[in-house]
Amino acid sequence: MESPTFSHRNEFLCFGAPDVREPEIQEVVETLRSGWLSAGPKCRKFEELFCEYIGCEHAIALNSCTAGLELALEVLGIGPGDEVITTPLTFCATANVIVHRGAKPVFVDVERDTGNLDPQLVPRAITGKTKAILPVHLYGRPCAMDELMGIAKEHGLYVIEDAAHATEAWYRGRKIGTIADITVYSFYATKNLVTGEGGMLVTNSEAVDEAARIRHLHGLSRDAWKRYSEEGFQPYDVVAAGYKYNMMDIQAALGIHQLARLEDNLKIREHHWQAYDEAFAGMDGITTPQQVLTHSPCGQTRHARHLYTILLDYDRLKISRREFMNFLKTENIGTGIHFTALHLLSFYRERFGYKRGDFPNAEFISDRTVSLPLSSALVRKDIDDVVNAVRKAVALKELPTYFVVSQSS
Ligand SMILES: *Cc1c(COP(=O)(O)O)cnc(C)c1O
Secondary structure, eight states: OOOSSOOOOSSOBOTTOOOOOHHHHHHHHHHHHHTOOSSSHHHHHHHHHHHHHHTOSEEEEESOHHHHHHHHHHHTTOOTTOEEEEOSSSOHHHHHHHHHTTOEEEEOOBOTTTOSBOGGGSGGGOOTTEEEEEOBOGGGOOOOHHHHHHHHHHHTOEEEEEOTTOTTOEETTEETTSSSSEEEEEOBTTSSSOOBSOEEEEESOHHHHHHHHHHTBTTBSSOHHHHTSTTOOOOOOBOSOOOBOBOOHHHHHHHHHHHHTHHHHHHHHHHHHHHHHHHHTTOTTEEOGGGSOOSOOSSOOBOOOOOEEEEEOTTTOSSOHHHHHHHHHHTTBOOBOSOOOGGGSHHHHHHHOOOTTSOHHHHHHHHHEEEEOOOTTOOHHHHHHHHHHHHHHHHOSSOOHHHHHHHHO
């Protein structure tokens, strides 16, 4: 749709464009031609490289982060009657898996400045039924892990990290993935490392690794690729009612090359992040993430720069968030909301009785947040287009007439 008064880019820019390049395309094609499509040598190689990158002992390649979180809860023995403390400001998968296990997600409010689980509020949510804490490194910013691990230790709880946003993150000199009992990553299409669908469960515990590895593939005592190895057919046993949660070699082919470029891609996103920060500094009507404090005064805490989110200041703006996002869409800029706080969603309200007012900080962010495009696939011109579109949006006194027409068409 063209407008005489508002020029905009011609191509739609989605908020989390995957950055897929020639080496992984080649490797996927080669995998298809190899005759080995499902879990096999490329998955094992991806796991090894991932362990090396994180600096952890064990990694299991999975078909999603969601699967990994559920597996984590199961192998730690979390089930009916148990409670798991987590954040309401996350994707529904984080809490859904707790429900799948028959356990109760106990939400605890977030820090308003970081959006991460507030460790100060965690102790009072602990009951005799609490088994684990499940923090989410929101947008790529590491949670206050020292505090959370301390609370867990004191109360004998497990810590499972949802690191869907935080593959590259560090916390006070330690890599995310080496601190908690289990850490799970996502390689979904919009994430920093992309395999289309995919995830990785990592741990330093041999027992956890073994239990999860068995259950991620039907409960078989041996991996399928070992069963059909050169040594010939090996009979297998089933030692648990396992799941079908394995990654495919086709996905691992993508992952191996995505992993190799992960640090370079982070530098590109850091660059884009800074460009946004500079362009939006002092812009009336929005708050940028750099204006919020990080909780860690210590060095070597690294943000994985997954999502660049602004907060809308409704006292200054003349339009709603929906109008803001729809206006950006007419400018061919895609946006997202990360996230609508889970306790505001029907299922969580109806099943557990959560309601608006329960978690004021999560609600504050949930009501105002807008994610702008951020990806290493973007170039400076894309970032400039976003900035220009946001500048126009915050300056709107009311919606332009063409916008109203486009909304009804
Ligand atoms: C994307 C995401 C997940 C789920 O990842 P999948 O790989 O799609 O299962 C879980 N938690 C958070 C915070 C996410 O953003």
